[in-house]
Amino acid sequence: MNNFVIETKQLTKVYGEQDVVKAVNIHVKKGRIYGLLGRNGAGKTTIMKMILGLTPITSGKVDVFGQDIKGREKQVFPRIGAIIETPGFYPNLTGTENLEIFAKLRGTVGPNAVKKALEVVGLPYKDKKLFSKYSLGMKQRLGIANAILHDPELLILDEPTNGLDPIGIAEMRNFIKELSVERGKTILISSHILSEIALLADDIGIIDHGLLLEENSMKELKKKNRKYILLQVSDVSKAALILEHQFHLVDYSVHDDQTLRIYDTCLDMAEINKALIVQDIAVISSQVCNDTLEDYFKKITGGEGIA
Amino acid sequence: MTMIVVELQKWKRNKTVWSIFALTFLLGIFAVNRACSISRSSPLMDQFSDLYTLAFKNLTSLFLPIALGMFATTLFFDEQKNDTLKELWIIPISKSQLYFSKVAVIILMSLILCVFTFAICVGGGFIAGDFPDFNTSTVLQSFVLYLLGGGLVPIAMLPIVFMATSSKGYGIPIGATFLYLVPVVIAPAYLMGAHPLASVMGIYSSLSPVSADMVRSWTQGVTVTLSPSLCLISIFTVGIVFTILSIIVLRKRSY
Numbered sequence: 001m002n003n004f005v006i007e008t009k010q011l012t013k014v015y016g017e018q019d020v021v022k023a024v025n026i027h028v029k030k031g032r033i034y035g036l037l038g039r040n041g042a043g044k045t046t047i048m049k050m051i052l053g054l055t056p057i058t059s060g061k062v063d064v065f066g067q068d069i070k071g072r073e074k075q076v077f078p079r080i081g082a083i084i085e086t087p088g089f090y091p092n093l094t095g096t097e098n099l100e101i102f103a104k105l106r107g108t109v110g111p112n113a114v115k116k117a118l119e120v121v122g123l124p125y126k127d128k129k130l131f132s133k134y135s136l137g138m139k140q141r142l143g144i145a146n147a148i149l150h151d152p153e154l155l156i157l158d159e160p161t162n163g164l165d166p167i168g169i170a171e172m173r174n175f176i177k178e179l180s181v182e183r184g185k186t187i188l189i190s191s192h193i194l195s196e197i198a199l200l201a202d203d204i205g206i207i208d209h210g211l212l213l214e215e216n217s218m219k220e221l222k223k224k225n226r227k228y229i230l231l232q233v234s235d236v237s238k239a240a241l242i243l244e245h246q247f248h249l250v251d252y253s254v255h256d257d258q259t260l261r262i263y264d265t266c267l268d269m270a271e272i273n274k275a276l277i278v279q280d281i282a283v284i285s286s287q288v289c290n291d292t293l294e295d296y297f298k299k300i301t302g303g304e305g306i307a
Numbered sequence: 308m309t310m311i312v313v314e315l316q317k318w319k320r321n322k323t324v325w326s327i328f329a330l331t332f333l334l335g336i337f338a339v340n341r342a343c344s345i346s347r348s349s350p351l352m353d354q355f356s357d358l359y360t361l362a363f364k365n366l367t368s369l370f371l372p373i374a375l376g377m378f379a380t381t382l383f384f385d386e387q388k389n390d391t392l393k394e395l396w397i398i399p400i401s402k403s404q405l406y407f408s409k410v411a412v413i414i415l416m417s418l419i420l421c422v423f424t425f426a427i428c429v430g431g432g433f434i435a436g437d438f439p440d441f442n443t444s445t446v447l448q449s450f451v452l453y454l455l456g457g458g459l460v461p462i463a464m465l466p467i468v469f470m471a472t473s474s475k476g477y478g479i480p481i482g483a484t485f486l487y488l489v490p491v492v493i494a495p496a497y498l499m500g501a502h503p504l505a506s507v508m509g510i511y512s513s514l515s516p517v518s519a520d521m522v523r524s525w526t527q528g529v530t531v532t533l534s535p536s537l538c539l540i541s542i543f544t545v546g547i548v549f550t551i552l553s554i555i556v557l558r559k560r561s562y
Contacts (some may be wrong), residue, residue, distance in 0.1 A: 054393050055561035079398040084397075088390025092320045101313050105398050130320075146394065 004063070005030050005154055006051060006185040011060035013046050013210075020046050022210040023060065028188050033180045035201030035218075036190040037297070041257055043210040044190040048084055048158050051188075052077075064154070078106065081152035083160055087143025091132035095123055095142050098131055099149060106150050117145040120175070136163030144172070148179070155179065157189045161196060173200055194238070208301040227290045229262040229269060234262055234282035246275055258284065310400070310408035311415070314382075323381050327420070329375045334370060335424045338362035339431030347437045355438035359428045359449040360521040366424050367456045368525065369488065372504060375417055376467045376484030377459065382409050382470040384480070393562040402557040406550070410468065414461045421457030425450055448515055459510060462546045465505030469549040473556040496529035498536055503545045509538035 006028035013021040021043045028034040036044045049055040051062050053073055062069050064076050089098040099114040115125045121141040134142065140163050140228060147155055160176070161169045177200060179185040191197050197204060206214045216224075233239045236257050243249040243262065251263040262272075265288060273283050291299075318324050338361045352358065378409035386392045395405060429448065432441045467487055472478040491504045501539035512522035513535035522531055 049562070052393075052397055053399075054396060057560070068502070073399045077397060080397070082397050084393055086390060088392070088394050090317055090391060091389060093317070097316070097319070101316055102394065104309060104313055104316075105395070105400060107309065 003029055005065060006034075006188060007063045008047070008051070009061045009063070011047065011050060011062060012058045013043070013050060014058045020123075020210050021050070024207070024210070024212045026205050026212060026215060028186060029256075030186050031180065031184050032202040033176065033187045033189060033200055034203045034205065035197035036188065036205050036207060037194060038192060038207035039301070040192055042192075042207045044192075044207055045085060045138075045158050046302045047207070048082070048156055048188070048190060048211075051156060052080070052082055054084065056230065064295045078150065079152055080154045080156060081147030081150065082156040082158075083140075083143040083147050084156070086136075086162070087139055087140060087146065089131045089139070092130060094127055094130055095134070095138075096126050098142065099146060102146050103149060108144075113151075117149045119206075120148065121145045122171070137165060137168050140164055140172075140238055141168075153186060155185055155187045155189075159191055160189065161191070161193075169196070176200060194294055194297060206297060206300060213300050221293065221296070223263075225291045225293050225296045226263060227265045227288065229265060229267065229272075229286060230289045231260040231262060231272070231286050232258050232284035232288065233260065233276060234258070234284070238279065239276055239281050242275055242279055242281070243272070247272065275298065310404055311411050314408050314412045315415075323378065324416075327378065327416075328423070330370065331420045331423055332427070334365045335362055335427030335431070338365055339427060341435060342431055342435035347439075352435075353439075355441040355445050356449070356517040357434050358431055358435065359425070359445075359452070360436070360517060361427045361480060362431075363449075363452060363456060364498070364525070366421065367460055369492070371417060371420060371456070371460050372464060372488055373484055374420070375378055375413055375464050376487070377467045377481060379409075379413050379464065380471040380474075380477055380480040380484075382412065382476055384474065387475075389545050396562060400557045403554050406472070406554050406557060410461070410465070410550075413457065413464070413468065417461040418454070418457035421453040425453040448517070452511065452514055452518055454515065455510065456507070459507045460540060461502070463507050463542055465546040465549040465553075466503070469553045470554070472553040496526035496531065499531060500541045501502065503542045506533075506538035506541045509533050510535045510542075557562070 001163065004027050006026065008024055008026045011024045012019070016098060024047060026034070026036070026047070032239055038044050046055065050057050051064065051069070053069060054202065065079060068078065069076050090101070093101070095118065096114060099117060103114055118125045121140050123145060123146050131139070131142070140160065144160060147157070157176070161172050164172055173196070176189065180187050189200060198218070201218050203210055203215070203217050231239070236254055236259070239260060240252070240254060243252060247267060249262065249264060249267070253261045255261060269286055269288070273286055276283050338358060342352050342358045343360065347353050386395070429446060432438055465478055467484050470483045474480050488504070490498055491502055495505045495508055499509040500506055508522045508525055509531050512519040512531040519531070523529070
C-alpha cells in the first residue's frame with residue numbers, strides 16, 4: 001500500500017465536447033498540505049468535485065485512503081471534511097442550527113462538537129443571526145466549521161480564503177497550518193493565489209486548462225527558483241569537473257550539453273570564467289539569474305494570470 | 308427517521324409552510340361559515356356529511372395539489388439553490404435516502420393539512436349545530452376520508468416531485484402543477500385509471516355512499532365504474548415510475 005491519501009489516476013472530465021480535466025494524476029501524501037494552483041477555470045474545482053463524487057468522472061479513477069471511492073462513499077466520506085466553492089447552508093436557520101443539522105446527519109459527531117467547531121473559526125455559539133444575514137467571510141468560516149465538525153483525517157478546501165479580509169486570510173492560513181502540523185490532518189487546498197499556496201503548501205500541483213503541468217514539493221520548487229548563475233559553455237562535463245575540483249562546488253545542476261546552473265551565487269563569476277578559459281572551455285555566457293515562483297508559473301503555464 | 312426529523316428542522320421560520328397552514332385554516336373556516344349561514348332545512352347543509360365533504364372538496368380538489376406541488380418544488384429546489392445538496396452528498400447522504408425523506412415530509416404535510424381541516428370540521432359541527440348525523444360513526448367516516456386524501460394526494464403528485472428534482476428553477480414545476488391539474492378539473496371521470504389525481508377520486512367513491520355522492524358532484528354526475536384496486540394500482544404504478552426517474556436524475560446530476 002502506498003503513502004497517498006488521495007491518488008487520482010488519469011482523471012478526466014469532459015462536458016459536452018470540452019475537456020475540463022485531462023488525465024490528471026495527483027498524489028496527496030499523508031499529513032501534508034497539497035496546494036492545487038491554477039487560474040480561475042483551470043479545472044481545480046472540477047477535480048475536487050470528482051474526488052468527492054459531486055460530478056461524475058468521465059474516465060480515470062480516484063483512490064482515497066488507498067481505496068477506489070466508487071461505491072465506498074459510506075466508508076470513505078465520513079473521514080473527509082470539505083468546502084467546495086461557496087459553502088451551502090439553510091438561510092432561514094442560524095449558524096448553530098445549521099451545524100446541528102449536519103451534526104445530526106453525520107451521526108458520529110461528539111458532544112459539544114458544534115460549539116467547539118464554531119469556537120475554532122471564531123463564530124459565536126447559539127447566536128441568533130440567520131445564515132442569510134452572514135457576510136461572505138462568516139459564511140466561509142461556517143463552511144470550515146462544518147468541514148472540521150467530525151474531526152476528519154482529510155480536508156478538501158476549495159479556495160477557503162475567498163471573501164475573507166486580510167486578517168481573516170492570515171488567521172485561516174495559520175489555522176490550516178495548525179491542522180496539518182499539530183493535528184496531522186492531510187489537506188488538499190486549491191487557490192488561484194500563488195502567494196497563498198506558497199505560504200501554506202508542502203506539495204504543489206500546477207493546473208492549467210485541465211492539465212496538471214507540474215507536481216512537486218514546495219521545497220523542490222523553491223530550489224528550482226532560487227538565485228543561480230547560468231553558465232553556457234562549450235563542454236559541460238569538463239566544466240563541471242573543474243567546478244567540482246577547483247571550486248569544491250556541489251550545488252549545481254546540468255541542464256543540457258551547454259548549460260549549467262550554479263546555485264552557490266557567492267562564487268566569483270570572473271574567477272569561474274577565468275578557470276574555464278584556461279582549461280580551453282569556451283564560455284558562451286554567464287549571468288546571475290533570479291527567477292521567482294511567479295516567473296516560474298508564468299513560464300510553465302505559458303502566460304499570466306496567477307497572482 | 309433522523310432524515311425526516313432533520314427535514315422538519317429545516318422548515319423553521321419558513322414562510323411558505325406558514326402560508327399553506329393559514330390558507331388551509333381559511334378554507335376550513337369558509338366551510339364552517341357556510342354551514343353556519345345555511346339553514347338545516349336546506350338540502351345543501353342538512354347533514355354533517357355536507358359540511359365535511361364541502362371542506363374536503365375545498366381542500367383536496369385544487370388547493371392541496373397546488374400547495375403540495377409548490378411545497379415539493381421548494382423542498383427540492385431550495386436545496387439546490389442554497390447549494391446545500393453538495394454538503395449533504397459529502398456527508399454522505401444517499402440520493403434515494405434524501406428523496407424518500409423529502410417525500411415522507413410531503414406526505415406528512417398533506418396528512419397534517421387534512422387532519423387539521425378535519426378538526427376544523429368537527430369543531431364547525433359543534434358550532435353550527437343541529438346536524439342529525441353528527442355522531443361518532445359519521446365523524447370516523449369523515450376521518451377515514453381525510454386520511455385517505457392526505458395519504459393519496461401526495462403520492463398522486465409524484466410526477467410533479469420528479470419535475471421539482473429535475474428542474475433548474477421554480478417556474479417549470481409550478482407551471483407543471485397547474486397543467487397537471489387542468490385535465491382533472493375538466494374531465495376527471497374519463498381520466499380515472501390514467502391520471503393519478505383522477506384515480507384518487509375513484510378510490511374516494513368506494514369509501515361510502517356519501518363519498519360516492521361527493522365524487523359524482525366532481526365528475527358532473529358521471530358514476531365511477533372503475534374498481535378502486537385498479538385506481539390504486541394506477542396511482543402506485545405512476546408513483547413508482549416517477550420515483551425511479553427522480554432518483555436517477557438526482558444520481559446523474561452534477562453538483
